[in-house]
Amino acid sequence: MDGMRQKAIQDYYPDHLNQCYGCGGLNTHGLRIKSYWLGDRAVCTFIPQPYHMGPPGYVYGGLLASLIDCHGNATAVAAACQEAGREPDSEPLWRYLTATLHVEYLRPTPIEGPLELEGRVKEIKGRKVVVEVTVTVAGKICVKGKVISVLAPEKFLKLAP
Amino acid sequence: MDGMRQKAIQDYYPDHLNQCYGCGGLNTHGLRIKSYWLGDRAVCTFIPQPYHMGPPGYVYGGLLASLIDCHGNATAVAAACQEAGREPDSEPLWRYLTATLHVEYLRPTPIEGPLELEGRVKEIKGRKVVVEVTVTVAGKICVKGKVISVLAPEKFLKLAP
Numbered sequence: 001m002d003g004m005r006q007k008a009i010q011d012y013y014p015d016h017l018n019q020c021y022g023c024g025g026l027n028t029h030g031l032r033i034k035s036y037w038l039g040d041r042a043v044c045t046f047i048p049q050p051y052h053m054g055p056p057g058y059v060y061g062g063l064l065a066s067l068i069d070c071h072g073n074a075t076a077v078a079a080a081c082q083e084a085g086r087e088p089d090s091e092p093l094w095r096y097l098t099a100t101l102h103v104e105y106l107r108p109t110p111i112e113g114p115l116e117l118e119g120r121v122k123e124i125k126g127r128k129v130v131v132e133v134t135v136t137v138a139g140k141i142c143v144k145g146k147v148i149s150v151l152a153p154e155k156f157l158k159l160a161p
Numbered sequence: 162m163d164g165m166r167q168k169a170i171q172d173y174y175p176d177h178l179n180q181c182y183g184c185g186g187l188n189t190h191g192l193r194i195k196s197y198w199l200g201d202r203a204v205c206t207f208i209p210q211p212y213h214m215g216p217p218g219y220v221y222g223g224l225l226a227s228l229i230d231c232h233g234n235a236t237a238v239a240a241a242c243q244e245a246g247r248e249p250d251s252e253p254l255w256r257y258l259t260a261t262l263h264v265e266y267l268r269p270t271p272i273e274g275p276l277e278l279e280g281r282v283k284e285i286k287g288r289k290v291v292v293e294v295t296v297t298v299a300g301k302i303c304v305k306g307k308v309i310s311v312l313a314p315e316k317f318l319k320l321a322p
Binding site for chain 1: 177182191215216217222223227228262313
C-alpha cells in the first residue's frame with residue numbers, strides 16, 4: 001500500500017473496470033476523478049467546469065452526488081485492502097458497488113471550486129463498508145454524503161452482462 | 162396546468178434557470194431531461210449513452226442519482242403549483258432545490274435502458290416537498306430515490322452570487 005500515497009486508488013483498477021463515467025481513467029467522456037489514500041482517509045480534488053452548474057453560480061447537485069459516490073467507493077477499496085493487508089490490485093479483485101447513497105446539501109456549492117472531497121470509513125463489517133464524505137470549498141463544508149458500499153461478487157467484475 | 166400534459170415541467174423555467182446540467186434545456190453539455198406531469202405523478206424517459214457506464218454493462222450510479230435529483234425537483238414544482246392552483250411560470254417563481262437526496266440501488270441498471278422515471282409526492286409541508294422516485298428498466302425497478310426539495314428563496318433565483 002506504500003505506493004498509494006503517489007498512485008490514485010483508481011489507478012489500481014484493471015482496464016475493464018476503468019470505464020466508469022465517474023472515475024474510470026479510460027472514460028474520455030467522464031469525470032475521471034482521482035482519489036488518494038492517506039492512511040486514514042481518502043482525498044480528491046475536483047475542478048468543476050462552468051457547465052457543471054445547477055442554480056446560477058452553483059454546482060449541480062447531481063455532480064456532487066456523483067463525486068461522493070465514486071470517491072466513497074474508492075475510499076472503501078483502500079480502507080478494506082489496508083485492513084486486510086492486501087494490495088488493491090491483488091486477485092481476486094476487491095471492488096465496491098454502491099448499495100445506498102445519501103447526500104445532504106448544507107449550502108450552495110460555489111461553481112468556482114475547487115471542490116475538496118474527504119472520505120472516511122465509519123464501519124467495515126463483512127462485505128459492507130460505510131463511508132462518510134464531505135465536500136469543502138474555501139474552507140466551508142457545503143455537502144455531506146454517506147455511501148454504503150458492498151463488495152462486488154467476483155463474477156460480476158469479470159463479465160459484462 | 163392543462164398544457165403540462167404536452168409541455169415538460171422544465172420548459173416552464175425561464176432562461177437564466179434553464180442552465181442546469183441535469184435538466185436545463187439550454188445546457189448543451191448536460192443531460193437535458195424532460196419531466197412530464199400527469200396530474201398525480203411525473204414521468205421521464207432517459208436513454209443512457211454507452212459512456213454513462215459504471216460497472217461493465219450497467220448504468221453509472223451517479224447518473225442515476227442525477228436523474229432522480231432533477232426529476233424529483235421537477236415533480237415538486239408541478240405538485241406544489243397544482244396544489245396552490247398556480248401556473249409553474251407564474252411570478253414569483255417557485256423553484257425547488259435539493260436539501261437531501263437518498264438513493265437505493267436495488268439491482269444493477271442495464272445500460273441499454275430506456276430508463277423510466279416516475280416521481281410521486283409523499284408530502285407537501287410549507288416550503289418542503291418530499292418526493293419518491295423510481296427508476297425502472299424493462300418492468301423492473303432498479304433504483305429507488307427520495308428527494309427532499311425546498312422552495313428556493315426568491316432572491317436566490319434572481320441573482321448569480
